[in-house]
Amino acid sequence: xxxxxxxxxxxxxxxxxxxxxxxxxxxxxxxxxxxxxxxxxxxxxxxxxxxxxxxxxxxxxxxxxxxxxxxxxxxxxxxxxxxxxxxxxxxxxxxxxxxxxxxxxxxxxxxxxxxxxxxxxxxxxxxxxxxxxxxxxxxxxxxxxxxxxxxxxxxxxxxxxxxxxxxxxxxxxxxxxxxxxxxxxxxxxxxxxxxxxxxxxxxxxxxxxxxxxxxxxxxxxxxxxxxxxxxxxxxxxxxxxxxxxxxxxxxxxxxxxxxxxxxxxxxxxxxxxxxxxxxxxxxxxxxxxxxxxxxxxxxxxxxxxxxxxxxxxxxxxxxxxxxxxxxxxxxxxxxxxxxxxxxx
Amino acid sequence: xxxxxxxxxxxxxxxxxxxxxxxxxxxxxxxxxxxxxxxxxxxxxxxxxxxxxxxxxxxxxxxxxxxxxxxxxxxxxxxxxxxxxxxxxxxxxxxxxxxxxxxxxxxxxxxxxxxxxxxxxxxxxxxxxxxxxxxxxxxxxxxxxxxxxxxxxxxxxxxxxxxxxxxxxxxxxxxxxxxxxxxxxxxxxxxxxxxxxxxxxxxxxxxxxxxxxxxxxxxxxxxxxxxxxxxxxxxxxxxxxxxxxxxxxxxxxxxxxxxxxxxxxxxxxxxxxxxxxxxxxxxxxxxxxxxxxxxxxxxxxxxxxxxxxxxxxxxxxxxxxxxxxxxxxxxxxxxxxxxxxxxxxxxxxxxxxxxxxxxxxxxxxxxxxxxxxxxxxxxxxxxxxxxxxxxxxxxxxxxxxxxxxxxxxxxxxxxxxxxxxxxxxxxxxxxxxxxxxxxxxxxxxxxxxxxxxxxxxxxxxxxxxxxxxxxxxxxxxxxxxxxxxxxxxxxxxxxxxxxxxxxxxxxxxxxxxxxxxxxxxxxxxxxxxxxxxxxxxxxxxxxxxxxxxxxxxxxxxxxxxxxxxxxxxxxxxx
Ligand code: HEM
Numbered sequence: 001x002x003x004x005x006x007x008x009x010x011x012x013x014x015x016x017x018x019x020x021x022x023x024x025x026x027x028x029x030x031x032x033x034x035x036x037x038x039x040x041x042x043x044x045x046x047x048x049x050x051x052x053x054x055x056x057x058x059x060x061x062x063x064x065x066x067x068x069x070x071x072x073x074x075x076x077x078x079x080x081x082x083x084x085x086x087x088x089x090x091x092x093x094x095x096x097x098x099x100x101x102x103x104x105x106x107x108x109x110x111x112x113x114x115x116x117x118x119x120x121x122x123x124x125x126x127x128x129x130x131x132x133x134x135x136x137x138x139x140x141x142x143x144x145x146x147x148x149x150x151x152x153x154x155x156x157x158x159x160x161x162x163x164x165x166x167x168x169x170x171x172x173x174x175x176x177x178x179x180x181x182x183x184x185x186x187x188x189x190x191x192x193x194x195x196x197x198x199x200x201x202x203x204x205x206x207x208x209x210x211x212x213x214x215x216x217x218x219x220x221x222x223x224x225x226x227x228x229x230x231x232x233x234x235x236x237x238x239x240x241x242x243x244x245x246x247x248x249x250x251x252x253x254x255x256x257x258x259x260x261x262x263x264x265x266x267x268x269x270x271x272x273x274x275x276x277x278x279x280x281x282x283x284x285x286x287x288x289x290x291x292x293x294x295x296x297x298x299x300x301x302x303x304x305x306x307x308x309x310x311x312x313x314x315x316x317x318x319x320x321x322x323x324x325x326x327x328x329x330x331x332x333x334x335x336x337x338x339x340x341x342x343x344x
Numbered sequence: 345x346x347x348x349x350x351x352x353x354x355x356x357x358x359x360x361x362x363x364x365x366x367x368x369x370x371x372x373x374x375x376x377x378x379x380x381x382x383x384x385x386x387x388x389x390x391x392x393x394x395x396x397x398x399x400x401x402x403x404x405x406x407x408x409x410x411x412x413x414x415x416x417x418x419x420x421x422x423x424x425x426x427x428x429x430x431x432x433x434x435x436x437x438x439x440x441x442x443x444x445x446x447x448x449x450x451x452x453x454x455x456x457x458x459x460x461x462x463x464x465x466x467x468x469x470x471x472x473x474x475x476x477x478x479x480x481x482x483x484x485x486x487x488x489x490x491x492x493x494x495x496x497x498x499x500x501x502x503x504x505x506x507x508x509x510x511x512x513x514x515x516x517x518x519x520x521x522x523x524x525x526x527x528x529x530x531x532x533x534x535x536x537x538x539x540x541x542x543x544x545x546x547x548x549x550x551x552x553x554x555x556x557x558x559x560x561x562x563x564x565x566x567x568x569x570x571x572x573x574x575x576x577x578x579x580x581x582x583x584x585x586x587x588x589x590x591x592x593x594x595x596x597x598x599x600x601x602x603x604x605x606x607x608x609x610x611x612x613x614x615x616x617x618x619x620x621x622x623x624x625x626x627x628x629x630x631x632x633x634x635x636x637x638x639x640x641x642x643x644x645x646x647x648x649x650x651x652x653x654x655x656x657x658x659x660x661x662x663x664x665x666x667x668x669x670x671x672x673x674x675x676x677x678x679x680x681x682x683x684x685x686x687x688x689x690x691x692x693x694x695x696x697x698x699x700x701x702x703x704x705x706x707x708x709x710x711x712x713x714x715x716x717x718x719x720x721x722x723x724x725x726x727x728x729x730x731x732x733x734x735x736x737x738x739x740x741x742x743x744x745x746x747x748x749x750x751x752x753x754x755x756x757x758x759x760x761x762x763x764x765x766x767x768x769x770x771x772x773x774x775x776x777x778x779x780x781x782x783x784x785x786x787x788x789x790x791x792x793x794x795x796x797x798x799x800x801x802x803x804x805x806x807x808x809x810x811x812x813x814x815x816x817x818x819x820x821x822x823x824x825x826x827x828x829x830x831x832x833x834x835x836x837x838x839x840x841x842x843x844x845x846x847x848x849x850x851x852x853x854x855x856x857x858x859x860x861x862x863x864x865x866x867x868x869x870x871x872x873x874x875x876x877x878x879x880x881x882x883x884x885x886x887x888x889x890x891x892x893x894x895x896x897x898x899x900x901x902x903x904x905x906x907x908x909x910x911x912x913x914x915x916x917x918x
Pocket of ligand 1: 297300301304384385386387394452453455457459547550554833837866
């Protein structure tokens with residue numbers, strides 16, 4: 001028999017969650033400030049450079065520097081702080097961004113504590129209902145973002161990613177508040193640990209690639225504008241690497257996430273076999289898991305099909321993510337099916 | 345693309361002679377077929393079909409589906425007499441067996457087979473062939489570098505260009521490359537190396553396994569079966585066709601496939617959450633204790649059946665999918681004889697087990713009797729005098745029934761639904777709306793029906809379980825193939841397929857010069873890192889500082905794509 005839950009600890013967890021979301025919001029503000037400040041710094045530098053009519057804009061590893069497709073040879077995009085390799089080191093110091101990252105680390109620590117205390121309070125893994133999927137998922141998004149930051153300078157997506165993290169926590173606390181509880185029999189299975197954890201982790205990765213794909217589309221249209229000699233009206237995108245390198249990095253992350261999602265689908269099927277006696281039955285939740293899988297399989301194919309890379313692939317990645325959001329919100333709440341565990 | 349080609353063809357055959365120099369040869373039947381086949385097996389078509397499949401799967405989550413919820417579909421058709429039949433015509437209630445859904449996935453799989461076979465042949469050839477020849481100018485490759493061994497060191501170690509190439513080949517082989525030394529003994533010997541053929545193998549395994557999964561699903565559908573059975577505590581089930589409440593065989597099922605095991609439900613225990621106000625009464629545990637027997641005359645065995653923990657017996661899996669209360673009721677007819685006796689399976693309608701009860705006594709004389717109402721495990725009465733259940737456990741079990749007499753309509757042979765009482769031809773005896781009121785019974789109580797029609801007694805309470813029994817011979821195959829698919833996918837996505845060449849030469853002053861170049865096939869962001877690692881390996885071998893002596897350079901991504909000769913090659917980010 002499972003132990004009774006620890007309600008006080010559950011409240012501690014909720015307090016942590018509140019603190020974490022406050023810290024995230026502050027970090028988010030710093031990320032936005034950094035974007036604003038850095039792009040004006042670059043603007044100033046740029047005009048000084050223009051005045052001096054000196055060295056070409058390559059000083060700061062110009063956007064599109066390494067890119068030379070049939071149409072985009074030597075895009076005159078001006079300087080940017082973001083190197084296409086997304087390695088650290090180039091560009092001016094970004095004090096605000098450093099504060100933002102430190103705050104994100106702090107927030108993630110508190111967030112982690114919230115997630116862990118929740119699990120301890122319930123004597124089980126903290127992913128058994130919508131509140132927990134959201135909060136644990138948001139934690140993974142932040143964690144994966146921070147881990148990636150140690151290797152690549154992805155601070156340019158910081159405001160985007162943290163925005164999504166805050167939305168996820170808010171959705172959990174406002175939309176699906178659920179006190180700590182034990183699991184209903186249908187969820188008492190170790191497949192819950194395997195299936196849901198990988199699903200949440202893959203979704204977290206997809207969240208990050210979604211952000212990057214959106215930026216990629218913005219950057220693509222900006223690059224096209226600059227190429228056509230029009231004014232740069234999205235200056236903050238100078239902090240963002242070229243569309244091509246965004247595409248390449250998000251492809252790598254998407255590949256990992258796709259393997260995770262494939263595993264999620266399989267583990268779900270095995271669990272369904274144990275719980276309901278069939279491994280696949282086109283239950284609404286299964287349908288959408290399949291749709292998402294097929295969508296990202298399409299994305300991977302698109303990356304290997306001439307004429308489908310770049311913008312079209314980015315759209316597929318975005319559509320895939322929208323399906324994930326749909327699956328998680330609308331399907332869980334409004335569609336009837338066997339997966340009636342959402343706790344709402 | 346597709347349109348262009350067909351237009352060209354039509355123009356070509358239509359305008360004979362006019363511009364004979366540009367007329368394309370008529371494709372003919374064979375040509376047309378070949379053309380269609382090429383189209384079908386192109387990446388673009390595969391992509392299109394994949395996306396189409398994703399879209400086509402969606403309606404199945406929007407409309408109720410017959411295989412899962414036949415009753416809901418019937419209800420939907422009744423509620424929407426205008427749109428319902430139209431939707432039905434488009435098979436929107438049977439999406440996953442519909443003509444259009446099947447057409448999409450079958451085309452996709454034909455395309456897949458057409459794609460996999462030539463690739464498998466090409467891969468087989470690639471595995472057996474030697475690493476590709478050394479390009480004339482390595483400096484044109486996307487990643488290129490040089491290294492030099494100073495004359496003194498070369499002399500001390502007795503290093504010649506050929507020896508250097510041979511040593512490089514050994515190091516590369518250790519690193520997992522297949523290697524071939526060329527032009528040994530000449531002035532410019534080289535080694536060609538290649539690794540990562542497992543990437544393509546993984547891709548082939550992945551795609552082939554998808555076919556395996558589909559076949560396994562089909563096998564399950566053809567030779568499998570599943571059935572449902574409700575068992576009240578103390579009762580047994582025997583795995584024969586008549587033992588089931590409902591049964592759906594696969595298309596190739598024959599009943600000699602059923603192994604005649606039996607299963608008796610001894611007890612069924614339910615635990616609800618009692619120590620947490622927010623989730624008070626939420627179920628915590630369902631445990632069925634059963635006694636099984638592999639066949640007549642075999643040994644009995646005690647087993648436990650739980651949610652998420654099915655029983656495996658006689659080639660089937662037995663799942664606990666539902667449970668509820670079965671009040672034990674005795675009905676006596678107007679002549680004082682027992683017309684019906686035993687547990688009545690009630691259907692829970694909410695989390696508090698407010699359960700629907702239907703009881704038919706066709707043997708009652710002079711008139712058949714019928715009852716319909718509710719069973720409440722913990723009955724309470726609200727201000728308006730309506731009874732409701734306050735707890736899922738049976739703290740105050742109560743039956744609330746209306747009664748009817750007349751013709752139950754069971755004798756004309758139409759299949760009956762035991763959970764529905766058709767009151768059209770019946771006369772009401774008891775109900776909340778008539779003078780006699782509804783019947784309210786606690787355990788052990790008896791109610792005498794008006795007009796001497798008989799009596800009804802609530803003798804006691806039992807629980808029942810609803811079991812799903814499945815036999816799916818394709819299951820193991822599906823698991824094996826999907827696992828293979830996952831492994832293949834991982835290999836395909838994360839193994840880098842690269843080619844590497846090292847060429848050496850001797851400077852007139854005795855320095856040994858090395859140049860190397862790398863080329864990736866497909867996405868490979870680690871190509872530069874690999875170059876660095878290989879350079880370090882070589883430098884360490886001859887104790888020369890790496891990176892300082894040599895030049896190291898990455899080329900433009902686009903150039904690397906052009907150089908790779910690989911149709912779906914993407915520009916890399918190095
Ligand atoms: C059942 C439908 C299919 C699914 C779910 C599927 C899925 C995938 C996935 C996930 C990948 C990326 C992983 C990898 O490289 O192995 C992939 C790659 C690939 N698929 Fe498919 N595929 C399907 C059908 C097809 C068909 C019909 C073709 C041929 C026309 C095809 C050709 C390819 C090729 C050539 C690649 C390698 C792309 C590259 O070079 O990076 N696939 N497929």
